[in-house]
Structures are given as C-alpha cells and as structure tokens.
Amino acid sequence: MNFLESIFGGDREVEKDYRNFVNRYEQGSPSEGYSDEEVYDRYQNVSRRLPPDLYQESAQEVFSRMSPQERMQFGRYLQQQTRASNLNFPDLNQDGIDDRFQDPRYLAQATGRIQSSQPDLLGQIFRGASGMMGGQGGNILSNPLAKGAMAGIAALALKKLMNQGNQGNYGQYGDIRPASEDPLGDPADQPYRY
Numbered sequence: 131m132n133f134l135e136s137i138f139g140g141d142r143e144v145e146k147d148y149r150n151f152v153n154r155y156e157q158g159s160p161s162e163g164y165s166d167e168e169v170y171d172r173y174q175n176v177s178r179r180l181p182p183d184l185y186q187e188s189a190q191e192v193f194s195r196m197s198p199q200e201r202m203q204f205g206r207y208l209q210q211q212t213r214a215s216n217l218n219f220p221d222l223n224q225d226g227i228d229d230r231f232q233d234p235r236y237l238a239q240a241t242g243r244i245q246s247s248q249p250d251l252l253g254q255i256f257r258g259a260s261g262m263m264g265g266q267g268g269n270i271l272s273n274p275l276a277k278g279a280m281a282g283i284a285a286l287a288l289k290k291l292m293n294q295g296n297q298g299n300y301g302q303y304g305d306i307r308p309a310s311e312d313p314l315g316d317p318a319d320q321p322y323r324y
Contacts, residue, residue, distance in 0.1 A: 133291055135181055148288055149174070155285035159278045160195070160278030167283045176284040177245060184287055186242035193234035193281035196275065204275040205231025205240075211255045212244065241283075252280075 138145040151172055154163040164172075176187060193201055209231075230236040244252055 136179055137175060137288075139313045149178070149292070151281075152285045152292070153287050155281050155291070158284075159274075160192075160282050161274035164281060166277065169284075170253065172284040174250075174281045177253070180287050182242055182246050184290065185245055186238045186285045188290065189241050189279075190234050190238035191286050193237045194280050196234070196279075196284070198232040200236060200275055201237055204279060205237055207269055207273060207276065208255070212251075213273055214247065262291055294320040 133143075137148065144232065151164065151168070157163075180188075193204075231240075241252065
C-alpha cells in the first residue's frame with residue numbers, strides 16, 4: 131500500500147476532499163479557507179506518514195513563501211512553544227532569538243528534526259495542548275502563520291505525492307500506454323492483412 135492509498139483508503143470521496151484541501155491552500159491565503167480542526171487533522175494524517183525528506187522539502191517550500199519577518203516570527207513562536215517540551219533550538223548570538231529562522235531551509239530542517247524525533251509534538255504544539263504549553267498559551271492555530279505553515283506542509287506534500295502518482299498512471303488500465311505513446315504505433319493505423 132502506498133502513501134496515498136494509506137491516506138485515501140481507496141475512497142474517491144476522501145481523495146476528492148484532500149484534493150479540495152490542496153486547491154484551497156494553493157488558491158487562497160495560507161491560513162484561511164479551512165477550519166482549525168481540518169488543518170490539524172490533515173496535518174496529523176499526512177505528516178505522520180511522510181518520509182523525512184519529503185516533510186522537509188514541503189516545509190521549506192512553505193517557509194520560502196513567507197517573508198523573512200514572518201519566518202522569524204514563526205520561528206520565535208515555535209521556539210517558545212518547544213521550550214515547554216524541553217526542546218531548544220540553538221541561538222547563535224545568545225540574544226534569545228535564533229537568527230537562522232529567517233532562512234527557510236534552516237527552519238524546515240528544525241521543524242523536520244522535531245517531526246522526526248517526536249512525530250506528534252508539532253501537532254500538539256500547533257493544536258495548543260495545554261499540557262504542552264504549561265497552560266500558558268492558547269491555540270497556536272489562532273496564529274495565522276502557524277496555521278498556514280501546518281496547512282501548507284500537509285497540502286504541498288500531498289500535491290507532490292499526487293503529482294508523482296499521476297506520472298505513471300494512464301487511467302483505468304493501469305500502466306498500459308495509449309496507442310499514441312506506443313513505440314510500435316497504433317494497430318488501427320496498420321493496413322488490415324488477410
């Protein structure tokens with residue numbers, strides 16, 4: 131069973147819902163067009179199954195779409211929330227702020243490391259589990275940058291996987307190529323021989 135089958139379960143309606151989610155992310159504001167619950171559920175369902183390289187690649191693309199200031203703001207917020215879980219990101223100049231958060235690649239690596247080491251932690255942080263935040267925070271999904279990042283990682287990873295899945299798919303007949311792609315040509319174009 132491949133990744134998409136594990137998500138969709140062979141159900142066309144579920145697949146349609148996920149495709150709709152990807153389209154809403156691509157066409158609208160990254161933090162709007164879906165409920166907090168939908169973003170959380172999509173993120174949890176997708177991120178738990180992603181290979182680390184695809185998670186990081188999707189996260190880097192999401193963070194590349196943010197301005198440097200938005201990345202810094204997201205990184206600071208994530209840093210504050212992860213400290214409650216005894217996870218710390220390095221601080222280069224000891225000012226309490228990791229200046230590398232402006233770099234989308236670094237931010238993707240940092241979130242990817244968290245996802246790899248503790249797969250449910252980011253989902254819990256994003257959801258605002260009170261135990262994770264020492265009862266201080268609210269729902270991180272109320273932060274548009276966090277909600278957009280979470281939606282984006284799930285949506286872009288799904289998009290990449292759906293595009294990969296379509297490359298070898300020629301419809302209902304599996305890997306049978308259409309006559310136009312057959313190196314021997316279309317048999318209908320050959321003269322009929324008795």
